[in-house]
Every structure is written in structure tokens, then in C-alpha cells.
Amino acid sequence: MTLKDVPRCNWPSFLEGFSRRHRAWRGTFHGLIGGEPVTRIPSAALKSVTLERDGTGPVLRITFLNGVSLCAARPCIVRVETDNGAERALEAETCNGGFIRLAFRAAAEPEELDGVAPSELIA
Numbered sequence: 636m637t638l639k640d641v642p643r644c645n646w647p648s649f650l651e652g653f654s655r656r657h658r659a660w661r662g663t664f665h666g667l668i669g670g671e672p673v674t675r676i677p678s679a680a681l682k683s684v685t686l687e688r689d690g691t692g693p694v695l696r697i698t699f700l701n702g703v704s705l706c707a708a709r710p711c712i713v714r715v716e717t718d719n720g721a722e723r724a725l726e727a728e729t730c731n732g733g734f735i736r737l738a739f740r741a742a743a744e745p746e747e748l749d750g751v752a753p754s755e756l757i758a
Contacts, residue, residue: 662678662681666735694706707729710729712726
């Protein structure tokens with residue numbers, strides 16, 4: 636497995652493409668602040684990952700098809716983990732020492748899959 640930092644100038648386009656490639660994929664979300672676990676969502680279907688702005692700076696928002704949305708304020712590093720070229724996880728570190736990770740159950744190239752995920756049909 637390989638971790639690769641996404642250049643800050645590429646965050647919006649990378650996250651848009653990541654969202655399209657992995658919409659409805661099942662993933663587990665973890666969050667840490669100050670080394671303490673703050674959130675864990677097991678096996679939720681991804682809707683989107685976006686970069687937004689609020690009054691203090693950028694906010695990375697991960698939204699699931701069940702309506703749950705989680706944010707990481709002021710991300711300073713965004714990276715993707717790949718396994719033989721297939722995206723396996725997305726990570727972000729925040730300027731205040733927080734860390735979030737969205738990891739998929741299995742890594743596969745989107746073109747290797749057979750089309751629409753079942754959860755896409757009901758969303």
C-alpha cells in the first residue's frame with residue numbers, strides 16, 4: 636500500500652473525482668482529535684467528499700447516503716492510500732492536530748466494477 640499527498644491546489648478537482656469514482660462504495664470512517672477517537676462510522680455508503688469554506692478557512696466534508704455528514708475543519712494535508720493503483724482510503728490531517736480516515740472495505744479500480752451499486756438505486 637502507498638500513501639500519496641494530494642497537492643493543495645488539486646484538492647477540489649481530486650475530491651470531486653474521488654466522489655464520482657467511489658459514490659455508494661461502503662467505507663468506514665474514523666476520526667481523532669488530540670489522539671483520542673471522536674467518531675467511528677462502520678460500513679456506510681459514500682455520497683460525496685467536498686471542500687467547502689467557512690469563516691475560518693477550508694472544511695473537508697464527507698457525506699454518506701444515509702444523510703450523515705462529518706467535517707474536518709482546516710485540513711492541512713489530504714492524502715490517498717492506494718493498493719496496486721486502486722484507491723483504498725482517503726485521509727486528512729487538520730491544522731489543530733485532528734485526523735480523519737475513510738477506508739473502503741475493498742480496493743478496486745472503478746472500471747473493474749459492474750456498474751451501479753445497489754444503494755445508488757434507492758438514493
